Amino acid sequence: xxxxxxxxxxxxxxxxxxxxxxxxxxxxxxxxxxxxxxxxxxxxxxxxxxxxxxxxxxxxxxxxxxxxxxxxxxxxxxxxxxxxxxxxxxxxxxxxxxxxxxxxxxxxxxxxxxxxxxxxxxxxxxxxxxxxxxxxxxxxxx
Numbered sequence: 001x002x003x004x005x006x007x008x009x010x011x012x013x014x015x016x017x018x019x020x021x022x023x024x025x026x027x028x029x030x031x032x033x034x035x036x037x038x039x040x041x042x043x044x045x046x047x048x049x050x051x052x053x054x055x056x057x058x059x060x061x062x063x064x065x066x067x068x069x070x071x072x073x074x075x076x077x078x079x080x081x082x083x084x085x086x087x088x089x090x091x092x093x094x095x096x097x098x099x100x101x102x103x104x105x106x107x108x109x110x111x112x113x114x115x116x117x118x119x120x121x122x123x124x125x126x127x128x129x130x131x132x133x134x135x136x137x138x139x140x141x142x
Contacts, residue, residue, distance in 0.1 A: 018061075018110055018111055018112055019061065019083050019086065019110055019112075019114065020061045020062075020063070020083060021062045021081060021082070021106045021109045021110040022063050022064075022081075022082050022083070022084065023049060023053060023062065023064040023065070023079060023081050023102050023105075023106050024064075024065055024067050024070065024079060024082070025042070025045055025046040025049045025050075025065070025066050025067065025077075025078075025079045025102070026042045026045075026046070026066075026067060026068070026069060026070040026072070026076065026077060026078045026079065027042050027045075027046040027067065028042050028068050028069050029042030029045070029070075029073070029076030029077040029078050030076060041076070041077050041095060041096065042076060042077045043066075044096035045077045045079065045094055045095065045096045045098060046066035047066075047096075048096050048097075049064050049079070049099040049102050049103070050064050050066070051099070052099045052100060052102070052103045053102075053103055053106065061110055062103075062106045062107065062110055064106075072092050075092030075131060076093075076094075077093075077095060077096075078090065078091065078092045078094065078131070079091050079094055079098075081102065081105050081109055081117065083109055083110075083114075085136060086114055086115070086136050087109075087115065087116045087117060087133065087136060088133075089105075089126075089130060089133055089134070090131040090132040090134075091105075091129040091130055091131060092129050092131045093125070093128070093129040094125060094129060098125050101123035101125045101126055102126075104122075104123050105117065105122060105123065105126045108121055108122060116133065117133075
């Protein structure tokens with residue numbers, strides 16, 4: 001079992017519940033120094049994220065899903081934190097121990113009613129590993 005290393009003391013972690021948050025974790029990622037065909041890094045991160053977020057209270061409004069490729073191979077392992085209809089973030093250079101950081105980020109995103117993922121309180125891996133910040137898509141008339 002992978003040990004989680006949350007970046008913040010659990011008592012300081014924000015409460016989720018203001019909005020839905022989805023965490024997508026690339027299960028096929030491998031670290032740049034991994035042997036060919038070794039996809040275990042991404043699979044371990046995905047499993048650890050499922051365990052970490054699955055241990056949250058059922059009212060947390062956070063879901064985690066393993067996906068097969070986020071197209072960020074040069075900076076794997078990769079994950080995304082998004083809020084449907086709101087901001088989306090892609091992160092890289094993660095490892096299996098980053099599952100706790102993803103949980104902190106998801107709780108932080110869910111703790112505000114709308115808008116971007118707050119910078120303050122964000123784990124360092126979600127600051128230095130940010131690949132993209134995607135704003136909400138404006139509704140268009142049909």
